[in-house]
Amino acid sequence: MRASDRAYEALREDIVEWRLLPGQVLGEVEQSERFGISRTPIREALSRLTADGLAEAHRGRGVVVSQVSLEDVRALFELREALDCRAARLAARRRDPVAFQGLAAELEAVVAQLHGPGTDRAGYYDLVERMDRAIDEATANPYLTAAQRSLRLHLARVRKLSRTNPDRLARAAAEHAQIARAIADGSEEIAEAATRVHLANSLQAVLTTPVREWVQPAPPLEAAG
Amino acid sequence: MRASDRAYEALREDIVEWRLLPGQVLGEVEQSERFGISRTPIREALSRLTADGLAEAHRGRGVVVSQVSLEDVRALFELREALDCRAARLAARRRDPVAFQGLAAELEAVVAQLHGPGTDRAGYYDLVERMDRAIDEATANPYLTAAQRSLRLHLARVRKLSRTNPDRLARAAAEHAQIARAIADGSEEIAEAATRVHLANSLQAVLTTPVREWVQPAPPLEAAG
């Protein structure tokens, strides 16, 4: 694997996991020393982060981690509704019934388990990721998938901002199961409607859950332009 | 302006305008000689083209201009329906009535003119571009706008593949006028419906218009896995 790939993935993870906070300056020299590689691959990694929207280039100052505001959450969910609803419809149309029946069954099992004693967060999130991949595959639309990839990056960052409570987790799993079932059945309308319901509830949950800090601790930079 | 920016924009234009055909290899050394700059900024330009999806990186062989197939056109219009319909709705909701009334009036003027003797293609396309920008502004959603930017790049390439006939041009202008009018009126439902109609007609036009060559003249590379 290339050095620039390693640096890109590491930095991306750091940003998504909030180890690198908004406003943080990512100097080329500093990062090249951190990873023990030269500036060239670092430059490429920073370019990719900028293209992803996770960082912004400030002339003369360097690349800084981008901010996330409540406005951004609204905007992200708006785009997500457009993409996810369409993806659900297309997946229902060009479905792979077996795959989605299996996902629905697994999700229902998770729902039952979440109502019980333990909450297997990791298992659930892994399952959701597999469902995302299954939908991408079913839509058979590389452009839609590319747009989803970029969007999910930002959503992952926002999600990490607040801790989803267990009740919401169980209901989210149930909503996902509903979507998977509708796709397996080939019910486009239901798949889209269920997706819309899920997104509305998710947004609601994000907006009502106490977050770490919407306004990050004073960034190293002064509020410039 | 940076050398890498110039190279990026020039190469992007070349690809969108079909001066660089799919399968064409963009060697770093070759391009650096063409632009009279070193490999470093060329590398950055090629990275951006790859991120845009206009080119693909093949290890050991170089970056090649990406292919466009009928399947891609279908996929592009699928994504476009998702994004444009949502954008039209949002624009109608958060509208700037004056701006869209003005656009509607201009578009209607173009329709009248297109039914007359001359067809001012450039004027029409410029108007559509301004309307796209107005919608982007009205949606006030940077993530949606970013997705649109990427999509429009590919659509521009596809559009250049066939010559839109004058009748279709006039009808397209009328459809745009309808959309602008609906947005100006704040009619979300009508704005979305009119957009859907326009896209269906556009796709139909692209698919029925004779194109240069769907399968490009044998690319320099052999069909490699």
Next chain:
DNA sequence: GCCGGGAACTGTGTATACAATGTCCCTGTA
């Protein structure tokens, strides 16, 4: 005490050299 200018510094933009890796062709053999 405030404003303006200049110099030093920090950091990016570009060029070039070197290393690693994949491809393609040629040759030998079955």
Next chain:
DNA sequence: TACAGGGACATTGTATACACAGTTCCCGGC
């Protein structure tokens, strides 16, 4: 004739050096 292997070539990946631009801070003047 088909296939495997090896070597030369081409091309990218990385490191390093230098030039230029922007920012910041200090000093002098008002």
